[in-house]
Amino acid sequence: MRDKGLFWTGIALVLIGLAGGLLGGPGWVDGTWPMGPGMHARWDVYLGGSSTDAPLPDARTIEVRATEFGFSPSELTATVGEPINIELRNDGNLLHDLTIDEFGFRVVAGPGETRTAGFVPDRAGTFTFTCSVPGHAQAGMVGTLRVAP
Ligand SMILES: [Cu+2]
Structure with missing residues (x-):
């Protein structure tokens, strides 16, 4: 027993x-x-899709398209202290997200969905963003965020 x-x-x-x-x-x-x-x-x-952050009011919106397997555009720019909303449009057939580890940021969109979440970059530099679904970054879902001081 x-x-x-x-x-x-x-x-x-x-x-x-x-x-x-x-x-x-x-x-x-x-x-x-x-x-x-x-x-x-x-x-x-x-366990499926959910974003870490809600959209910010009065933020500049950057539209990013996710597909299998890439982001378009894959180069984003921002300025320290500037509120940014990332509007992730998933034109693929799989769940995708856009994750920026350094800023604890993630926005998740299921197939055919558009989801928006915001953050405020608190330091300058060049950061990598990825799709955190296993295998997707390795397949090409990576990009660069440049934050100007
Ligand atoms: Cu993905």
Whole structure:
């Protein structure tokens, strides 16, 4: 009966994960599994599309098109302190997002959807943006954001 208990615990964890994805809005869920003293295995589960940020009022809007597998345009420019909305239009057949790790930014759009989210770049430099769906960046979904001081 002990094995059965473990089995149902596993099922319950999967269901909790799915429910969390549906209730909290889909997106990336990540964390670690304890593997032993000081050891953890990383896990990442994609539960669908959700953006990290809402559109900002009075922000300049940059339109970006996502397809399999690329962004158009793939070069974006901004200025430090300037509020930016990124309007991601997904003309592809797969879910895509535009993620800028340095600014904790992500906007996600399902096939045929257009989604907008905003951020304010707080430092100058050249940053890489990607689609964070596994394999998509490697397939070409990368771009460059240049933030002028
Ligand atoms: Cu993608």
